[in-house]
Amino acid sequence: MTLQELTMLDGVSGDEEAVRAAIWKEIAPYCDSVREDKAGNLIAFKKGKIPKKLMMCAHMDEVGFIVKGITEEGYLKFAAVGGIDGRILLGQRVRVGEKKVPGVIGIKAVHMTTPEERKTCVKIADMYMDIGAKDKEQAEQAVSLGDYAAFDSGYVAFGDHKIKAKALDDRVGCLALMQVLKEANCPYDLYAVFTVQEEVGVRGATVAAYQVQPDVGIVLEGTVCADTYEAPEHLHVTTLGKGPAFSLIERTSKSDKTLVDFLVQTAEKYNIPWQFKRTGAGGNEAGVLQQTGCGAQTAVISVPCRYIHSSVSVADERDIAAATRLAVKVAETIDEVREA
Amino acid sequence: MEGLLEKLCALQGVSGFEKMGSHALGDLFRAKLEDVWEDRLGNVFGYIRCGKPNAPCILLEAHYDMIGLIVNQIDDSGFVTFVSSGGVDPRILPGSEVTICGREQVYGVIGMKPPHILSAAEQKKAMKMTDLAIDTGFSREQLAEKIQVGDPVTLSGPLIFMHDMVCSRSLDDRAGLASLFLAAEQLKRSRLQVDICIQAAVCEETGQQGARCGAFAVNPDLAIVVDVTHGATPDGKKDRTSPVGEGTVVCLGPNIHRKHAKQLLAVLEKQHIPYHIEVEEGNTGTDAWVVQVVRGGIPCLLLSIPLKYMHTTIETISKNDIQATADAIAAYVKFVSEQGGLRQ
Numbered sequence A: 001m002t003l004q005e006l007t008m009l010d011g012v013s014g015d016e017e018a019v020r021a022a023i024w025k026e027i028a029p030y031c032d033s034v035r036e037d038k039a040g041n042l043i044a045f046k047k048g049k050i051p052k053k054l055m056m057c058a059h060m061d062e063v064g065f066i067v068k069g070i071t072e073e074g075y076l077k078f079a080a081v082g083g084i085d086g087r088i089l090l091g092q093r094v095r096v097g098e099k100k101v102p103g104v105i106g107i108k109a110v111h112m113t114t115p116e117e118r119k120t121c122v123k124i125a126d127m128y129m130d131i132g133a134k135d136k137e138q139a140e141q142a143v144s145l146g147d148y149a150a151f152d153s154g155y156v157a158f159g160d161h162k163i164k165a166k167a168l169d170d171r172v173g174c175l176a177l178m179q180v181l182k183e184a185n186c187p188y189d190l191y192a193v194f195t196v197q198e199e200v201g202v203r204g205a206t207v208a209a210y211q212v213q214p215d216v217g218i219v220l221e222g223t224v225c226a227d228t229y230e231a232p233e234h235l236h237v238t239t240l241g242k243g244p245a246f247s248l249i250e251r252t253s254k255s256d257k258t259l260v261d262f263l264v265q266t267a268e269k270y271n272i273p274w275q276f277k278r279t280g281a282g283g284n285e286a287g288v289l290q291q292t293g294c295g296a297q298t299a300v301i302s303v304p305c306r307y308i309h310s311s312v313s314v315a316d317e318r319d320i321a322a323a324t325r326l327a328v329k330v331a332e333t334i335d336e337v338r339e340a
Numbered sequence B: 001m002e003g004l005l006e007k008l009c010a011l012q013g014v015s016g017f018e019k020m021g022s023h024a025l026g027d028l029f030r031a032k033l034e035d036v037w038e039d040r041l042g043n044v045f046g047y048i049r050c051g052k053p054n055a056p057c058i059l060l061e062a063h064y065d066m067i068g069l070i071v072n073q074i075d076d077s078g079f080v081t082f083v084s085s086g087g088v089d090p091r092i093l094p095g096s097e098v099t100i101c102g103r104e105q106v107y108g109v110i111g112m113k114p115p116h117i118l119s120a121a122e123q124k125k126a127m128k129m130t131d132l133a134i135d136t137g138f139s140r141e142q143l144a145e146k147i148q149v150g151d152p153v154t155l156s157g158p159l160i161f162m163h164d165m166v167c168s169r170s171l172d173d174r175a176g177l178a179s180l181f182l183a184a185e186q187l188k189r190s191r192l193q194v195d196i197c198i199q200a201a202v203c204e205e206t207g208q209q210g211a212r213c214g215a216f217a218v219n220p221d222l223a224i225v226v227d228v229t230h231g232a233t234p235d236g237k238k239d240r241t242s243p244v245g246e247g248t249v250v251c252l253g254p255n256i257h258r259k260h261a262k263q264l265l266a267v268l269e270k271q272h273i274p275y276h277i278e279v280e281e282g283n284t285g286t287d288a289w290v291v292q293v294v295r296g297g298i299p300c301l302l303l304s305i306p307l308k309y310m311h312t313t314i315e316t317i318s319k320n321d322i323q324a325t326a327d328a329i330a331a332y333v334k335f336v337s338e339q340g341g342l343r344q
Helices: A003-008 A017-030 A115-119 A136-142 A168-183 A203-212 A257-269 A286-290 A317-332 B002-010 B019-032 B140-144 B171-188 B209-218 B258-270 B287-291 B319-339
Strands: A033-036 A042-046 A050-059 A064-070 A076-081 A093-096 A101-105 A148-151 A156-158 A162-165 A188-195 A216-224 A297-305 A313-316 B034-038 B044-048 B057-063 B068-074 B080-085 B096-101 B105-110 B152-155 B160-162 B165-168 B195-201 B222-230 B248-252 B275-279 B300-308 B315-318
Touching: A003 A017, A003 A162, A003 A168, A017 A033, A017 A042, A017 A168, A017 A188, A042 A203, A050 A168, A050 A203, A050 A317, A064 A136, A076 A148, A101 B160, A156 B105, A162 A168, A162 A317, A168 A188, A168 A216, A168 A297, A168 A313, A168 A317, A188 A203, A203 A286, A216 A286, A216 A317, A257 A297, A257 A317, A286 A297, A297 A313, A297 A317, A313 A317, B002 B165, B002 B171, B019 B034, B019 B044, B019 B171, B019 B195, B044 B171, B044 B209, B057 B171, B057 B209, B057 B287, B057 B319, B165 B171, B165 B319, B171 B195, B171 B222, B171 B300, B171 B315, B171 B319, B195 B209, B209 B287, B222 B287, B222 B319, B248 B258, B248 B319, B258 B275, B258 B300, B258 B319, B287 B300, B300 B319, B315 B319
Parallel strands: A050 A188, A050 A216, A216 A297, B057 B195, B057 B222, B222 B300, B248 B275
Antiparallel strands: A033 A042, A042 A188, A064 A076, A064 A148, A093 A101, A093 A148, A156 A162, A162 A313, B034 B044, B044 B195, B068 B080, B068 B152, B096 B105, B096 B152, B160 B165, B165 B315, B248 B300, B300 B315
C-alpha cells in the first residue's frame, strides 16, 4: 500500500474504519496475530526471542469535521475534530458522510465585508458547509447529524522530492509501522499498534498501552515543521528534508535519554539523516506510553510536516523513507539499548 | 451545459494574461460561431449572421478573464510572494493550491505559519496577502530556471457538481460566457433579422479595457452584458444579495437602457422565464458601465447570474440560473429581431 492510497482514505477521529480495514488487510500475512480492540485500535503482534515487549505505535486518525446541525436553508453547521486553525478552512472542499457528498466551506464575498471583518479570523462556529442543497429537506437526504467530513484534497508529488496531501499526520507513521511489520525481525515481542483518536486526546493509545504494558515504547509520528515563509529559525521546530526528528522533551512526555542516544547511534550507523525536534511544546502518544503501569522507556521518531493539520500538508519523500528505514533498524536491534 | 462549463472553467486567463487562454477559447468559438477573430487585447469575437446586408447588430458580452496572482518576489528560501490580479479574497488563500505559469508550470501550495509560533493576538487576525507565500518545494536556485517575477499564478479549483449547483474557480464570469453559448444555440435555430456578435472580453477585473475596445470595434445597436452578482449566503445580508436557483437577475438603473429594460421584463413575464430585479443606482461594476459610453453611446442591458463566494476558488452557481439567463437573452433577442426598430 502506498502513501497515496493511505492518505486518500478518510479516517477522522472516531471514524477510522476505512483506514483500519486497509491496514489490516495489508499487514495480516506478516503477523502472528492481529486484532481490533474495544476502542478500535488495531493491535498486531509478532513473537520475539527475548521476553520483553516493544510497542511501536502510529495513529490512524486525522483531523477533520463533524456535522452538528443542518440549517433551514440547507447548509451544514460543523465543528472541527482535532486541532484545526480556522484560517485554513475558508474556501476548502470537503466530503461529507459515508456517501462522500461533496461540499465547500463558504464565506460571503469579500466585496460585502467591512474592513473590521476582513481583519479578523472567522470563528469555526460561524462557518458553514454548502453541499448545494436547496433546503433542509434536500440536505437531510444526503447528510445526517453526526456525519464526519474530511478534507477533499489529492496527493501531489511536486517540487524537489516533496509531496502534498491531507492526513500526512499520521499516515506517514502508519506507512513506517507497516514496513516494520513486513521487514523487521524484532528480538523482543513486537506490538505494532495502529491507534484511534490521537487527535482528540490520545484516547486510543491510552487503552492500547494498558493492554500491552510495554517495556519500550516508540511513537512514529508526523510533526510540526515551521521552516516556513518568514518564520524565524529558532521557531522552526524541525526542518524539511533533514531527516526524521527525535523528541527530547514535550508537553506530555520526556524521552528516555538512553533510547534517544540509541536512535542517534542507529541513524549514524546506517547513514540515515536525523535531527532533534526543537521545542518543548506539543504532545503525542509517548505521554501515555511512558506512564502506563510501572512506566516504559519511550522515544518519538517524527516526519517533519509543513502546514500540518491542513488539506495541504507537505512532507519530503526522503524524510519519510529515512524515518521508515530507521524504524525498521531500531526494531531489529532494540535489544542493544542499554538499560538506564 | 456541464461539459461546456468544464471546458470554460479549465481555460487559462488570469486578468492581464488572457492570451494564455485565448487560443483555446477561439477553438470553442469556431466550433459554434462564424467570423471568429481575436483582437490585439485578447478579446475573442464570433458572429451569428442573419445574411442581410447592413443588418442591426446585438452584442452579447461576458468577460473571460479570471482572478489570480502575480509573482512579485522569490525569497532566499525559495518562497514565492505575490500580488493579486483582480480582487482575490486573501482569506481563502491559506490552504489553497496554485500553479505558477512561468517557463514551466510549477505547482505550489499556500501555507501559513503554524499557530504555535504566533502570538495570541496574531492568532485572532485574518491573514493578509503580504503574510502569505507559495511553497513550491523548490529552492531559490532550482526556481531560477523555471519561473520569474511577473509570472501569473492560477488558483486551483476544479469543477464539481453539488445537487443542481456547480462549484469551480472562475465561474465569474465563465458562467456568463456559458449562458451566451447556450443562448447562441437557441438563436442559431431562429430566423433572425439582426446580426449577433458574441464577445468574450478581457480585463474586466482590472479595468474593463476589453469591453471598451471590443464594443468600439463591434459598434452594436444594443449590448447585452452578462456577469455574475452576489448570491445569497447565510452570512450575507439579504438586501445586498440575490436568491440562488430562482432565475436570472435583471439590473435596473442609470447604466441600463430604460426602454429596453421595460421590454425585457415584459418578455420575461410573458414567457414565464424566472427572474429577480437588482437595482444599481450608478456604476454597476460590470462591463456594461463602460460599454454604455462607447462611441456615441450604446444602449445596454445587464443580466446577472447569482454567484456564491465570489472571487474564491469555490465560486458556486445554479445551473438553473445559467439556463434562465440564456433563455432570457434568446427570448429578448428574438423579440427585438421581430419587432425591429433597433436603429432610430
